[in-house]
Amino acid sequence: MLPANPLRKCLLLPLYLLLLSPGSRAQTPVSDSFAVALVQHPQKDNARVDILNSASRSYFTRDASIAEKYAKEALNISEQLGYTNGRIWAQRNLALVENTRGHLDKQMQLTLSSLKLAEALNEQHTLSILYNDMGNIFTEQNSPRDALPFLHKSLVIKRKLQEAPEISKTLNNIGSAYLALHILDSSLIYLHQAEQLKLALNDQRGLAYTYENLGLVAMLEHRLQDALHYHQLSASCYLSADNQLGIVKSNLNLAEVQTFMGNFPAAEKNLRKAYEINRVLKNVKNEMIYYKIRYELDSARKDYLAAFNNYKAFTERNMAYFNLEKSRQISRSQEKYEAEKKQRENILLKKEQQIHLATIQQQRVLVLSAALLFVILLIITFILYRMYKRQQELTRALNSKNQEVSLQNHIILEQNTTLESLNQVKDKIFSVISHDLRSPLAILEGLLFLLRDEKIDAAQFRFYADELWRDVKNTAYMMDNMLQWASNQMKGIGVKADDFDLTLLLNQEFELLQTLAKQKEVTLQHEIPGAVMVYADPEMIRMVLRNLINNAIKFTPGGGRITVSARIDRTFAEVIVKDNGTGIPLENQHRIFSNIYYSTTGTRNEKGCGLGLHLSKDFVERNQGRIWFHSTPGSGSSFSFTVPLSEDSDSNNRGYTIIVQDRGSSGMSVLNQ
CATH class of the missing domain: 3.30.565.10 (Histidine kinase-like ATPase, C-terminal domain)
Known part of the structure; x- marks a missing residue:
């Protein structure tokens, strides 16, 4: 029996998209060869930077800490030598390391910095890869519409350069973006193109991502047997490439499909594998998805107490991640505001110093004029006239400064108004949570407490289950409305x-x-x-x-x-x-x-x-x-x-009544670096 409420899986699909991160994997002998090359080339020059960047790229999906160490050394040497190309690839490797840890905001900052340097050099190969990275980040941030322009721009450059391996990656990522948008026919077109090209290149590592995406499309179309087949192929490719992050994702995918198919022992086994590997990777998004699938498995096995605990763990981690992202956004806004405020203060101080210097100069002119008063009367008259003109200029400058100060005050007042509005949004959210959301949660807590202590039996609990479920769904709808309203108020939709x-x-x-x-x-x-x-x-x-x-x-x-x-x-x-x-x-x-x-x-x-x-x-x-x-x-x-109406609308005037039947739905998307 599949877990109830398949619609919830559709709503949680963006959480899967958050899990999907780009990755590539070099085999262990290749990584060892880089280590030997670094020992044989200790000189801090451009060649060592290139070796360090290649080594970092080969390690980032297997051991992020080693990849980070090599990338930081490459960045340090590149900055000392003024080696721009080395700096671009070092920052890009650091961005990929942050991706494996789930830090998408840090990845975005590092990728943008590399992209600015690459655009200055106008190196087409580098630009095509960084445009691909930008598209991947937007897809992971659940903004696939923003990702598609970058991915298509990358594909145009790669086809112009006839780089078949890179073309296959971007074809896969475009299919992934369309998958996130639930435009499945377009997604399949690009994914099958990527599959054919990777098979021709014998790119087993790259096929892992494409097979995973094809499995996700099959899950959305309820073709569970096909989904299981594609995820098994993906798992085999990830394992052969020793891609730890990919192994975790493939085990999670297999566990969910096997849960839907009723193969609970196999699902449990794959979940345990994913959990053990992710304990080393410490990827918070993987951990969220683990608890979400474990909740589904426990629900399917009718172990509702374990399902409740796992769903609670998933919810806590989801909220923690949401709050962390919001805190980072607020912190960046505050830092930007303080920097702009400091800059304005410095400008005002500089202008005040200029006025003081002008005043001192004026005083010197007056002293000199007084000393020469008894020598030449005409010179004194001329000097007084110059002083008068200078005073007029100072007056105009002072008036101009007063206008600038008034403008700055107006800007500060507008910013204060914005902060007050955000405080009102916060107060509204807290008011709803404290008055309207606590009641159904308290009722649920009380019933579960009585059930746990065997103060009511299961039959009595089921008597209240329908009403309790309705209250929880109403609370969920109320939370959706509150979050949409808060988002609309704080940043606009x-x-x-x-x-x-x-x-x-x-x-x-x-x-x-x-x-x-x-x-x-x-x-x-x-x-x-x-x-x-x-x-x-x-x-x-x-x-x-x-x-x-x-x-x-x-x-x-x-x-x-x-x-x-x-x-x-x-x-x-x-x-x-x-x-x-x-x-x-x-x-x-x-x-x-x-x-x-x-x-x-x-x-x-x-x-x-x-x-x-x-x-x-x-x-x-x-x-x-x-x-x-x-x-x-x-x-x-x-x-x-x-x-x-749509301009292409072809309405059917025949009316009919539809009664919706239960059917499962689940899916997610994966990116390919």
């Missing part, structure tokens, strides 16, 4: 519009929402034409649909009905979510889409954070649509919103 099928997107969300409706004995169905192609940001529209349907479930009592329908206009699709629930009181209707914090409990005391409808309005309007509602207290509500 850019619209990434694309053509997509609105009906397909609704089907993806409908399964879990229908389960929530069944828990309340509410009928939930949708009646929409077969395919509605629209042009908008699919993730934003997904959040809008989820909020509107979840709100309808929340305020519809048992026995009620919720219907999702659509109407096609010339340029827009109008989506309607209608229920026969409690409706909205007239005195509160003006607060629904406002910035005012407004939240009420549902028919079964479901809670919300008061951000869902405000966030939905913002997302709809960002995608050139509008949202409105009609509600009658006691009779129900109808929420409607519009979204632009």
Whole structure:
């Protein structure tokens, strides 16, 4: 039996993408030959730098500490000699070492530094590799759309230079980016091109990454037997290349596929292998994925207590990683602000010194004029005139400085306003966590405590399980809304519009929402034409649909009905979510889409954070649509919103009702350096 809730695996796919890091592996004899070459060439010159960089490259997937030592020595010698090319490759090797440790921000800084030096030299081979690295980093940071321009630029250069091994790597990485975007047909095109080229080159090390990606595509398409076959091929290639990071990933992949296929002993064995190797590598992202898959395995084996503990361990590590990244961003922002403030202070001090020097010079002129007063009266008159002109210039300079100071004060006030806004966002988050999230967690903790101490039996626990599951899912939706709102407030959310099928997107969300409706004995169905192609940001529209349907479930009592329908206009699709629930009181209707914090409990005391409808309005309007509602207290509500049709839309006017069936889904992406 597979673990429940396959939709959660789709939502956790970006965590797999975080795990996927570039890597290459030289065989042990090659690494030993570099060590011998370094002993035979102790002179600190360009040749030693090249040997050190090659040695670092050969070690980074097997022993990151040795690779780091060689790269740092190469960087130090390159800076002493002014050897720019050596400095580029040393920094690139240090970036790869940081990748094996999961430090993507440090990898990005080092890669950008190398890229600036390479662009100054205009060395095409080096540029193609660094563009490839930049694309890989963006894919690992769950920004595959930002990765594709760098990867395609790298592919153009490599094809121009006819570098077949490098072309195969970039083809694999483009396929990996499309895999992260769930554009599976495009992903398979590039992955099969990479596979054919690597087979022709007999590149067993490179085939490991491509086979792993093909396995991930097979998992997303629910072809578990094919996925197992590709991951076994990938594991064999990683093992032959002695790629420790790749061995960990292949064991994790095999464990998850075997869990889905019900082969629990094999899954347990592969998880143990991954855990033992990662204890040496200390890769925090590998550790997160380990606990996530172990949770799935324990759930499939119905060991729910162990599953709970492992899911808790996964959640703690995920939150720790999230908080660490946020702390690094805040620290970098503070350092930048302090540096700019110091620079402004230095400029002001320099200008004050210039004014003081001018004043001293003026005083000297006055003393000299007084001494010559009795000698030549005309000279004194001329000097006084020059002093007058000088005074006018000083006055103009002082006025100009006052204007600059006023401008600086204005900038500081704007920065203070921004900081106050961020504090308000923080207070809002803490308020929601302290008031709305503690309750369901406390109930869960209490029930688990009673179950653990055998104060209630399993039958009694199952009596509360459905209601507890619904509360936890409502809490999860509330957390999604809060995080989206906080992200929107702190750094803004850019619209990434694309053509997509609105009906397909609704089907993806409908399964879990229908389960929530069944828990309340509410009928939930949708009646929409077969395919509605629209042009908008699919993730934003997904959040809008989820909020509107979840709100309808929340305020519809048992026995009620919720219907999702659509109407096609010339340029827009109008989506309607209608229920026969409690409706909205007239005195509160003006607060629904406002910035005012407004939240009420549902028919079964479901809670919300008061951000869902405000966030939905913002997302709809960002995608050139509008949202409105009609509600009658006691009779129900109808929420409607519009979204632009795709220019290539070929709507099907035949309506039908779809009941979503359970099906598993999982996947991730891997990069190839």
